[in-house]
Amino acid sequence: MTETESAVGRIIDRYGGAKSALIQILLDIQSECSWLPLEGMLEVSKRLDVPLTRIYHIGTFYKAFSLVPRGRHTVLVCTGTACHVRGAPTLLDRISEMLHLNPGQTSKDMKFTLDTVNCLGCCALGPVIVVDGEYHGKPTAADLQRIFEKCE
């Protein structure tokens, strides 16, 4: 049994193998592996007796899931309405240019994944970005440089 399969097995057991917990199980796999590997989805399909198409349906429908591996550092740019009116589009363009990534993409060296989020609910800091869980409000071009340089 591979590492992914046994991790998936543990997660499924946590929910007592209930089919209705499918989304919850996939969320746990996503948070543990930071993506949904195919062998993980196959294991879920087998153990819960759910067709793989349904798992793909969920995996592609929801924003929380990624069907490709993600970078070591996640850069999340909030594009909620409050951040939007405070200049999130310009900020996103700038970050996109600095990292040479479009939203949703991961760099070839697996260092960065750039993503957007619809609202983080800390609108007072807007426009806000989150790098590896740390919030940065109204970052200037120089701040961004510093933040990205710190990432190994």
Add this chain to the structure above:
Amino acid sequence: MATLLGSTSDLERLRKKILDSEDRGSKPVVTVCCGTGCQAYGSQKVMQAFADEMERQGLAGKVMSRGTGCHGFCERGVVVILFPDEICYLGVKPDDVAEIVSKTLIGKEIVERLTYEDLATGHRCAKEGDIPFYKHQSRLIFGNNRFIDPKSIEDYIAWDGYSALAKALSKMTPKQVLDEVKEAKLRGRGGGGFPAGTKWETTRDAPSDKKYVIVNCDEGDPGAFMDRSLMEGNPHSVLEGLIIGAYAIGAHEGFVYVRQEYPLATENILLAIEQAEAHGLLGKNILGSGFDFTVQVHRGAGAFVSGESSALMAAIEGRVGEPRPKYIRTAVSGIWGRPSNLNNVETWANVPLIINKGASWFKAIGTEGSKGTKIFSLVGKVNNTGLVEVPMGATLRQIIYDIGAGIPDGKKFKAVQTGGPSGGCIPERHLDTAIDFDALSALGSMMGSGGLIIMDEDTCMVDVARYFTSFLCEESCGQCIPCREGLRQMSAILKNITEGKGQEGDVELLEELAEVMSDASLCALGQTAANPVLSTIKYFRDEYEAHVKEKRCPAKNCKALVAYYIEPDKCTACGLCLKNCPSGAVKGGKKIIHWINQVECTKCGICFEVCPKRFRAVAKLSGEVIPPPPQEPMPVVAQQKG
């Protein structure tokens, strides 16, 4: 070890024990806001600093400290309140803590620089209740957040927690509870404003062996975060409301659906459920009443449409969260085909209050058609960003100017967007409207979950419409054509307009598409998707026309229609823009006036941002002819100032 409460008198005994305990009442308390906004400012470090400093300065055990949920004044986080004097310090950093401990906690002196300062008058006030942001609110639902550690059921019980549940279970029949909520005319806070009591009654009366009650915390409207702050800050109040509702409806199982983006809310509600179970407030024979009820938490996975009732219920069943046509309402046929009553977080949190204080008390607050208070999230171009709770019927002007302290940087107010992606934009001339569910609908917008996004003269209303349309275009589940294709076409037309490729007739085409979408879409997402477009056309048609006819963006916001230009008489050749331009488009040199090569310029705006305010030499132009660059290098003529 938790005390299992076998009866309502057990609960009262526990409450008395908590209130009489040595740590409560007599000791001063430091509360630090640990809501998501303040956490982003570093509230955990402030908490730690208080613990360390109190230890160092000999106050350990003499002063209590408590991390609470969101206080609402996110603009000035980290918010710290010192009880019993209610001294409120704003923008607190870990470095300020030693001074607060020595000066205020020990020396009973106020640290002036950390108190609220009125931007206009310079007047300062130290008491929380005197700060205009708080003074003009009535925080009935949200107010306890500042007293309660959300991870402590004792704190909630100390503040009368679960007394409404005790009253309902011991002194009222389910029918009486239902009648009270109906009589209070409580309307759903999630968006539609449907009478909660009527919905409860439908589920109660629907024949079935099993019924469900659900908390909707899939707060998807960008810019709205009141549900999260309640769930994070006072989860037991939501849970208490849910249990009371379940009792009235006759449901024995409940679900809490929390958005995946809200990990702290999930953590706190899970803990609250665990504590309530341990105290016998959930599970079998609650408070000895014979009523059984259990709750499960279900996390969402990031889809706006999944907040729609039938979609949310599909997700709870483990299927993709897509809506279905609601010929039969979910109140009658919801989860696994059984009657399921879904209410939003804020609606549930109102229930204990109604049961405790009575329908007539509740009805006295608000307007004719909308009773009680509403929590709004006041965000965007406003001085005091945060969560505010006001009675229904407050005017937008009161909220934006009295509580929100107006628009920053002396800019002019343009519009307020309410109701999220299904709502609309309201212009200045309607600022004095007393807002409630019906008044906002009459203005072509809606209450929605209560987001108020303030826009100033720099916000382009066409771009706002484009923003919401492209948001919804991505979030549409794609099952029905009017929504899926309508949004795609609208999005393309709006994108064209903002890029200067708009054509005569585009606005009329948008209106036509909007009509079809609202008539023929499957669910509320598609039916209301055109509201941002229609309301901006209604109130700001001139902006659309400027984009289409003159290829001009009046707000100078749309990138394709804007150019950056350095005014030669203002430029001092300081070199900042030259050094910072990432594309090398800024030309010039030492003591030589800078100019921008428009072909090389990527319009990133960095030159505009870095040009010192005292010069303001970089200008944004739209729809104007850009003056040609100098024929030969021009030496500086402007005087170096300041």
